[in-house]
Amino acid sequence: MEVVLGVPFGYDASNEVKKLLEDFRNMVNFCIDYAYRRRVTSYARLRKGVYDEWKRRWNYSTHFCHSACKIALAILKGHRRKHKDDKPEARKLFMQLDPQLYRFYGDKIRISVKPREFLYIDLKYGEYQRKFIDAWREGKLKTGEITMNETKIVISFKKEVDLSNPKDWIAIDINESNVTAVSSNPHILKIETDLRTIHTTYFNIIRNVQRLRKFKPKTAKRLLKKYSGRRRRKVADECHKIARNIVEFAEEHRMGIIMEDLRGIRKRIGYGRRLNRRLHSWNFRKLQFYIEYKARLNGLPVIYVNPKGTSSLCPVCGGKLAPNGHRLVSCECGYENDRDVIACLNMLRMRGAPLPLKALHEPLTVEVRGRDENL
Ligand SMILES: [Zn+2]
Incomplete structure (x- = not known):
C-alpha cells in the first residue's frame, strides 16, 4: 500500500514565480470558462x-495545461456541489504541478x-522537513x-508500506486525564496528560x-484572540x-493500533451541557488524528472499533462489571482491573487480537513514559 503525506516548505517567491502563479490562475480561469460554457465535465474533452x-496564449510546457484542466x-x-449555478472563478494564487514538471533536489x-527553461526555488525547512529530505x-x-502558493510549497512524499496484518496490536483508550494503551505482547502504557x-x-x-x-470590547477582542490561540497551540x-x-512504542514492536470510533461520543455520554462543552473542546478526535497520522507515517495499520460496552463488560466472561473502588471495576467471575485497562482489553478482544492472557490475572508491566519537552 502507498502512503502519501504532504509536507509544507517555506520559500520566497521571486517575481518570476509570482508571474508564473498569476499565469497559472489565468489558465485555470480560461479552462473554467471553456468548461462552463460548453458544460464539459470530462478531463479528456476539456483538455482536447x-x-x-491554450498553446497560442501561453506556450508553457504542456503539463501546465493538464494541471490547469x-x-x-x-x-x-x-x-456544483454547493448547488450554485453561476460561473466560479479561481481567485487565490495557487498551482499544482505533476512530477513531470519539477525536480526535487532536497533543499x-x-x-x-x-x-529548456527552468525556475530554481530554494526551500526553507526545519527539523520536521529535514526528516523527509x-x-x-x-x-x-x-x-x-x-x-x-505565494508563501509555501507542499511537496507530497510517497512511501510503500506493508500494512499486512501485524502479529501484535495495541489498543488505546483516551479519557479525561490519561491515555491508556494495552498491547497484546503484553505491555501497559499509561500517559498522564495535561x-x-x-x-x-x-x-x-x-x-x-x-x-x-x-465594558471594553476592543481589549476583550484582542485578549480573546490571544488566549484562544495560546490554548490551541498548547x-x-x-x-x-x-x-x-x-x-514510537508501537513502532518498536511493530504493532497495529486500535482505537475507539468516537464519532458519537458526545451523544452517548449525556453528562449534561457543562461536561459536553468540555468534552467538545478537549478534542479526542484531534489526539486520535495525530496518532493515526504518525502511525501511518511509520507504516503501522490503524483500525477503529465500536466502543459500545468496552468499559462495562468483562473481557474474560463477558459479564457485567461493577465499580469497585476508585478506578477499579470487578466482575462476578472474580476478574478485576483498572477500568481503562479493561476498555483496552475489550478493544483487543473485539479485533480478535491475541489477548494478553497472562496479564489478565497478574499485573502487567507498567511503563510510564514522561512527556519530553522538545517537540
Ligand atoms: Zn467476568
Missing part, C-alpha cells in the same frame, strides 16, 4: 477542447516552465505532485475575558507529545 487556444474541473465540481526544486536521499521516499488542566485553565480565562466584552503540542510516545 482548450489545448490549441484538472483544477478547473475540481473547482467546477465543488461549485531546492527546479520547475520546468518551457522546454533525509529519507528521500536514502531512497526510502519518492516525491509526487506539489502544490504551491489536557484537562489546559482546558480548565483556558476555559476560565476565556470566560472572564468574555465578561469584559461589555492542546496541539500536548497531543503531539502523547501521540509520539504511543506511536
